[in-house]
Amino acid sequence: MSETADPTSPSASFSRLLQGSGDASSRAIQKDNVRLLLVDDKPELLKSLFELVSIHGYIADQALGGQAALEALACNDYDVVLLDLIMPGVSGHDILEYAASQQLASKIVVVSGDASFSGVKHALHCGAFDFVKKPYEADALIATMETALKQCQLEERNSHVEAQLKESEELHRFIVNSSPDLVYMLDRDGCFTFLNDRLESLLGYRKDELLGRHYSELVDDDHLELARNIFNERRTGERAATNTELRLKSRLQRSGGRFLHAQSVWMEVTAKGIYQDNGERSRDTFSGTYGTARDISERKEAEQVINFQAYHDLLTHLPNRALLKDRLSMAITHARRNQRKLGVMFLDLDRFKIVNDTLGHTMGDRLLKAVAKRLQSCLRRGDTLSRFGGDEFTLLLPEVRSRDDVKMIASKILDRLNAPFILDGHELFVGASIGVALYPEAGETEEMLIQNADIAMYHVKGRGKNGFEFFSEEMNHQFTTRLAMERELRNALVQEQLCVHYQPQVDIRDGRIVGVEALVRWQHPTRGLVAPSDFLPVAEETGLIVQIDEYVQRRAFQDVQGWRNAGLGDVYLSVNLSATQLEQERCVANFTESLQQSGLPAVAVKIEITENLLMEDLEVIVPKLKELRASGLQIAIDDFGTGYSSLSYLQQFPVDTLKIDRTFVADIRAKRGDVTITNAIVAMAKGLNLSLIAEGVENRTQLNHLRKLGCTVVQGFIFSGPIAADELASLLGHNPFPELLASAIKAAD
Ligand code: C2E
Ligand code: MG
Numbered sequence: 001m002s003e004t005a006d007p008t009s010p011s012a013s014f015s016r017l018l019q020g021s022g023d024a025s026s027r028a029i030q031k032d033n034v035r036l037l038l039v040d041d042k043p044e045l046l047k048s049l050f051e052l053v054s055i056h057g058y059i060a061d062q063a064l065g066g067q068a069a070l071e072a073l074a075c076n077d078y079d080v081v082l083l084d085l086i087m088p089g090v091s092g093h094d095i096l097e098y099a100a101s102q103q104l105a106s107k108i109v110v111v112s113g114d115a116s117f118s119g120v121k122h123a124l125h126c127g128a129f130d131f132v133k134k135p136y137e138a139d140a141l142i143a144t145m146e147t148a149l150k151q152c153q154l155e156e157r158n159s160h161v162e163a164q165l166k167e168s169e170e171l172h173r174f175i176v177n178s179s180p181d182l183v184y185m186l187d188r189d190g191c192f193t194f195l196n197d198r199l200e201s202l203l204g205y206r207k208d209e210l211l212g213r214h215y216s217e218l219v220d221d222d223h224l225e226l227a228r229n230i231f232n233e234r235r236t237g238e239r240a241a242t243n244t245e246l247r248l249k250s251r252l253q254r255s256g257g258r259f260l261h262a263q264s265v266w267m268e269v270t271a272k273g274i275y276q277d278n279g280e281r282s283r284d285t286f287s288g289t290y291g292t293a294r295d296i297s298e299r300k301e302a303e304q305v306i307n308f309q310a311y312h313d314l315l316t317h318l319p320n321r322a323l324l325k326d327r328l329s330m331a332i333t334h335a336r337r338n339q340r341k342l343g344v345m346f347l348d349l350d351r352f353k354i355v356n357d358t359l360g361h362t363m364g365d366r367l368l369k370a371v372a373k374r375l376q377s378c379l380r381r382g383d384t385l386s387r388f389g390g391d392e393f394t395l396l397l398p399e400v401r402s403r404d405d406v407k408m409i410a411s412k413i414l415d416r417l418n419a420p421f422i423l424d425g426h427e428l429f430v431g432a433s434i435g436v437a438l439y440p441e442a443g444e445t446e447e448m449l450i451q452n453a454d455i456a457m458y459h460v461k462g463r464g465k466n467g468f469e470f471f472s473e474e475m476n477h478q479f480t481t482r483l484a485m486e487r488e489l490r491n492a493l494v495q496e497q498l499c500v501h502y503q504p505q506v507d508i509r510d511g512r513i514v515g516v517e518a519l520v521r522w523q524h525p526t527r528g529l530v531a532p533s534d535f536l537p538v539a540e541e542t543g544l545i546v547q548i549d550e551y552v553q554r555r556a557f558q559d560v561q562g563w564r565n566a567g568l569g570d571v572y573l574s575v576n577l578s579a580t581q582l583e584q585e586r587c588v589a590n591f592t593e594s595l596q597q598s599g600l601p602a603v604a605v606k607i608e609i610t611e612n613l614l615m616e617d618l619e620v621i622v623p624k625l626k627e628l629r630a631s632g633l634q635i636a637i638d639d640f641g642t643g644y645s646s647l648s649y650l651q652q653f654p655v656d657t658l659k660i661d662r663t664f665v666a667d668i669r670a671k672r673g674d675v676t677i678t679n680a681i682v683a684m685a686k687g688l689n690l691s692l693i694a695e696g697v698e699n700r701t702q703l704n705h706l707r708k709l710g711c712t713v714v715q716g717f718i719f720s721g722p723i724a725a726d727e728l729a730s731l732l733g734h735n736p737f738p739e740l741l742a743s744a745i746k747a748a749d
């Protein structure tokens with residue numbers, strides 16, 4: 001663009017301005033400010049000239065001859081000089097030449113008797129403003145002089161305005177170029193006619209590269225339509241200068257911003273149409289556009305980060321619950337319209353918590369990322385995998401033809417997840433429980449589908465994990481019952497409805513009560529005493545078992561220490577520990593703290609761990625058992641014989657006691673020799689130098705058989721079932737078991 005088309009340039013309007021003030025002749029002359037010089041070599045003529053101008057109210061300097069005139073002109077600025085031409089020495093022509101050479105602004109009116117054509121021509125050629133012939137008519141002379149004066153004042157005013165405009169133009173140019181925004185101007189065809197200095201630092205182009213080019217060369221391809229909208233003609237009213245967010249192509253390499261396109265910059269663009277002569281806004285009068293563009297990439301990036309965070313899980317970058325729900329609701333609409341099925345899978349990792357608790361959160365996070373990656377490799381186009389937090393993932397399968405489709409995907413996922421994850425040299429096995437809800441049979445809204453997939457997943461967990469199941473109404477019923485139970489159980493903990501019963505463990509050589517096992521009971525307000533098998537599974541699933549176990553242990557430590565203090569004998573205490581409690585990070589610390597508070601010595605406590613639990617989480621549980629044992633506690637394997645522990649494992653475990661499961665004891669019947677398992681377990685315990693307890697001993701046959709095998713400690717209904725603390729205290733005071741034992745042995749003999 002030429003500099004004159006610059007919107008900041010005043011040139012165009014300047015000429016108008018001059019025109020506007022063109023009727024200067026009508027203006028009155030300010031006579032006091034007028035500076036006049038009268039030049040003549042004849043004193044009388046000079047005098048009469050002076051008198052003439054004086055009569056008209058002017059003050060004038062007089063120069064008698066050319067030399068005096070030169071001196072006066074050298075010292076003063078005159079508006080008008082009335083000059084005689086023919087003078088001896090320095091002539092009027094010399095004065096005219098001098099004035100031209102010095103570029104004097106004075107208007108020179110020649111007053112001369114030499115009215116020859118050449119004289120006049122020469123005078124005008126030398127820059128004389130006008131010519132008045134001598135002898136002059138007074139009015140004509142004054143009129144000519146005043147015309148010269150007006151012209152002079154007009155020129156002065158104009159040069160003043162010009163100076164002001166120049167200053168203003170410089171100011172505007174400075175403001176435009178130092179603006180933090182890009183300032184542009186387009187012609188009616190959309191080509192750049194002006195760009196300010198910001199162009200280079202904002203977008204990396206030189207001005208000459210873009211001037212004359214169409215704006216579309218600068219607009220990101222995706223935004224061309226939008227750009228057309230704002231740069232076209234006929235913007236009126238509200239649309240006259242709207243702010244529009246556009247992406248412009250940039251040559252600058254931008255750092256950071258994974259959400260931004262490296263080659264484009266977000267700009268907020270204003271555009272205002274220019275219409276000729278303030279004419280009506282029409283295609284014909286449209287002559288271009290001007291406006292600004294502001295870099296808003298930082299704000300845009302912040303918005304995009306916030307947007308991403310609102311809809312994604314930041315660890316795995318998978319969609320979060322909100323985004324999944326969005327997509328699910330769209331998929332439901334689609335499936336309904338096309339009478340199709342769709343599937344929602346709820347997936348929970350089986351052993352994530354253990355990894356997180358034992359190897360730390362960093363490792364847990366890495367495992368989750370690795371799991372997310374594997375899961376993604378099982379997806380088809382259009383499927384959405386999302387993380388709901390923790391170790392829960394949800395998978396939306398919008399295109400499902402049959403159950404078999406989903407079965408295949410679920411099996412594939414399980415297969416992939418069953419392969420170990422190797423992280424930092426750790427070989428981690430996770431496995432997953434997957435619940436599936438199909439639209440429309442398992443629900444018609446997103447909430448129902450997600451909830452029912454969740455219920456089906458819980459069902460898989462309850463059945464031993466690592467598998468998948470489709471939701472069914474039956475599950476729903478079980479689920480609601482379980483929910484009610486969970487609520488009640490939480491309440492039971494607060495209201496202290498749980499109590500501890502104790503079952504004696506008896507030395508069958510003399511009938512002494514050597515220990516007691518603490519067993520939890522629920523004193524339910526309407527259902528009476530509830531057995532642990534009725535509520536512990538729910539407690540396990542919900543994690544409430546930890547609070548229950550800790551409560552039972554605290555109570556039992558106090559009770560047993562209380563009996564010791566009361567001189568009722570130094571019985572030891574057996575307590576059951578759940579897998580969930582053992583998996584707690586602070587399990588050992590909490591246990592020993594609670595024990596210390598009660599005053600009961602560690603050697604008086606035996607921890608019972610079921611054999612199955614032991615086999616499940618070897619690498620997590622063994623170190624904890626070692627720690628517990630190191631603090632003086634004893635460890636017993638509960639329900640021994642029902643699990644799969646091999647002899648080699650047994651040797652590694654930090655174990656003191658085996659508790660023969662009552663199913664084997666129940667197998668001991670009169671006149672049947674088929675008790676090989678019990679016999680084998682007793683022999684094994686002896687061989688490994690472990691102590692032995694037989695549980696579930698109900699009759700004399702069992703008692704005597706065990707006695708003959710060399711088993712010394714027995715727990716069972718034959719002596720006593722689990723009883724309340726005060727009953728057990730009185731049993732300790734008056735132990736009837738020696739007599740009971742004696743008669744049993746006698747009967748057997
Ligand atoms: P367990 O640890 O194997 O406890 C022995 C179970 O056998 C008790 O059942 C007891 O009442 C029962 N029993 C004892 N003698 C006989 C007998 O001669 N014949 C028969 N048929 N049964 C006998 P209970 O109290 O119903 O407890 C069931 C299981 O619940 C326990 O098995 C234990 O695994 C668990 N449990 C009980 N209390 C707690 C607790 O406070 N915490 C944890 N984690 N588990 C507990
Ligand atoms: Mg037990």
Ligand code: MG
Pocket residue numbers: 638639659661662695
């Ligand atoms: Mg048992």
